[in-house]
Amino acid sequence: MFADLHLHTSFSDGTYTPEELTARAGQLGLAAVALTDHDTVEGCDRMAVACELAGLEFLAAAELTAEFDGNELHLLGYFLDTRNAKLLEELSRFQQVRQNRIREMVARLNDLQVPLQVDAVFAIANCHSPGRPHVARALVMGGFCSNLDEAFERFLKKSRPAWVPKFKISALEAIALIHQAGGLAVMAHPGLNRTDGIIPELVGAGLDGLECFHTKHSYSTAEHYTRLAREFGLAITGGSDCHGLSKGKPLIGTVKLPYEYVERLKSRLRRKHAADSALHSGSQTLQ
Numbered sequence: 001m002f003a004d005l006h007l008h009t010s011f012s013d014g015t016y017t018p019e020e021l022t023a024r025a026g027q028l029g030l031a032a033v034a035l036t037d038h039d040t041v042e043g044c045d046r047m048a049v050a051c052e053l054a055g056l057e058f059l060a061a062a063e064l065t066a067e068f069d070g071n072e073l074h075l076l077g078y079f080l081d082t083r084n085a086k087l088l089e090e091l092s093r094f095q096q097v098r099q100n101r102i103r104e105m106v107a108r109l110n111d112l113q114v115p116l117q118v119d120a121v122f123a124i125a126n127c128h129s130p131g132r133p134h135v136a137r138a139l140v141m142g143g144f145c146s147n148l149d150e151a152f153e154r155f156l157k158k159s160r161p162a163w164v165p166k167f168k169i170s171a172l173e174a175i176a177l178i179h180q181a182g183g184l185a186v187m188a189h190p191g192l193n194r195t196d197g198i199i200p201e202l203v204g205a206g207l208d209g210l211e212c213f214h215t216k217h218s219y220s221t222a223e224h225y226t227r228l229a230r231e232f233g234l235a236i237t238g239g240s241d242c243h244g245l246s247k248g249k250p251l252i253g254t255v256k257l258p259y260e261y262v263e264r265l266k267s268r269l270r271r272k273h274a275a276d277s278a279l280h281s282g283s284q285t286l287q
Contacts, residue, residue, distance in 0.1 A: 008242065074187070
């Protein structure tokens with residue numbers, strides 16, 4: 001049995017609906033999946049229903065962009081309480097920042113005499129958590145670029161004229177936010193971030209795991225982060241980071257995480273909740 005614990009839908013910058021993604025997971029024979037849309041849990045209810053109908057185990061999750069000592073990193077929050085008031089409040093704030101970033105990108109494109117309308121981008125995104133891929137799609141659909149690669153190369157990549165920096169929450173705040181929403185905090189694709197030096201400090205701040213297996217991790221990279229995870233007593237996770245079709249093929253299932261790692265993740269969550277409960281009980285006794 002296998003799992004894919006890093007998936008995106010049309011509720012952020014993926015192209016599949018939760019139902020379409022679930023159907024593909026079922027066709028691949030996956031046992032468990034996690035929805036990790038950027039700065040939102042809005043698709044989790046639909047994905048949970050679809051997975052229940054398909055007989056798949058579902059993990060409610062989200063991906064947060066964070067920063068630590070000037071390093072950008074992405075944190076995956078697993079087993080989130082999608083009704084948690086603080087989490088929803090913060091996600092709403094992140095989404096507003098994302099929407100403002102889109103407006104700034106379009107304004108810069110307009111300054112470059114590219115007459116893209118911001119409403120066209122939001123219509124294509126059709127979600128509260130838009131990103132650069134939606135601007136790229138709008139540029140292609142509007143006839144301003146021939147394909148997505150051109151859109152990024154000419155306008156949207158870092159240092160290109162329409163690029164706008166991302167908002168990043170402090171990594172320590174992100175870990176705390178995930179924990180207070182009942183979840184586990186896992187560093188996504190650490191091999192892409194190249195920030196091994198900050199892992200010990202993040203472990204001290206409560207980091208729960210590393211995404212060792214990822215579509216863009218080589219075998220040696222996966223082995224390296226598996227060793228690091230074991231050294232620091234962290235959970236091991238993995239996923240395809242599927243956003244839809246890539247070069248005509250769906251990425252879902254390109255990384256198949258053995259289900260035993262899902263079991264270990266759940267066991268870690270139970271231990272964490274038991275420890276938190278004991279700590280809370282002890283503090284009440286002292287009071």
